[in-house]
Amino acid sequence: VLDSQYGMYVWPCAVVLAQYLWAQRGSLPGKRVLEVGAGVSLPGVLAAKCGAQVVLSDSEELPQCLQNCRRSCLMNQLPHVPVLGLTWGRVSPELLSLAPIDIVLGSDVFFDPKDFEDIVTMIYFLLEKNPHAQFWTTYQVRSSDWSIEALLCKWKLKSTHVPLPSFGADKEHLASSSLPGRHTIEMMIISLAQSDG
Numbered sequence: 519v520l521d522s523q524y525g526m527y528v529w530p531c532a533v534v535l536a537q538y539l540w541a542q543r544g545s546l547p548g549k550r551v552l553e554v555g556a557g558v559s560l561p562g563v564l565a566a567k568c569g570a571q572v573v574l575s576d577s578e579e580l581p582q583c584l585q586n587c588r589r590s591c592l593m594n595q596l597p598h599v600p601v602l603g604l605t606w607g608r609v610s611p612e613l614l615s616l617a618p619i620d621i622v623l624g625s626d627v628f629f630d631p632k633d634f635e636d637i638v639t640m641i642y643f644l645l646e647k648n649p650h651a652q653f654w655t656t657y658q659v660r661s662s663d664w665s666i667e668a669l670l671c672k673w674k675l676k677s678t679h680v681p682l683p684s685f686g687a688d689k690e691h692l693a694s695s696s697l698p699g700r701h702t703i704e705m706m707i708i709s710l711a712q713s714d715g
Contacts, residue, residue: 528557528558529625530626530658530703531656531657531703532557532560532561532625532626533560534625534656534705535561535623535625535654535655535656535705536560536561536564537685537687538654538656538680538705539564539565539623541686542685546568546569547568547570548569548570548571549565549570549620550571550619550620550621551565551566551570551573551619551620551622551623552573552616552623552644553572553573553574553575553623554576554604554622554624554627554637554640554641555576555606555626555627555637556583556601557576557586557587558587559586559587559590559591561623561625562599563590563591565621566599570621572599573600573602573619574590574591574602575587575601575602575604575612576601576604577604578603578604578610578612579603581603584601584603588601602616606627606636606639606640607635607636607637607640609643616644618647619648619651620651621651621653622641622645622652622653622654623654624641624653624654624655624656625656626656626657628664634666635669638666638670638673638675639673641673642675645675645708645709649710652707653708653709654707655705655708656704657704657706659702674710674711675708675709675710676708676710676711676712677707677708678707678709679704679706680705680707682703682705687703687705
């Protein structure tokens, strides 16, 4: 059972991903961006403010999270940003009819191991449909036993680690905010693995 409260809070990973987007802001105008598991939509809203064409999404099973995405858009003068119900691991008409995308965003989507394969499957589908797209994701290290590496191999995806100092996200107060607690946050960019021929 999903706890709808997950999507009602700005998690530290969202702030780190937003910091990365800010560092990349010069490359965002005109990019087609989909944020999955958007919650309060900080990364997607920032991408839209930087000139990207953004679609926000969260689970179709959590209408309050979808409403939260809409509210974030309205509060940030982005009333025309589409909000879709996309549930990890489920092929829906909304997923099938998505326009081409360049970047998929996901902050802290890898928080429950039971969902990892559904998330990676959806990302694979999106990247297969958009071979030059990338999945920019941040995640909080919650257990040294949790890994998506085997799933990335299974789905023929590769990941590139992005060091937090490379975009100024290694500060005690991430992105100049005072987030509670100490968090080990990592960032990676996932793309299709190149075939050998």
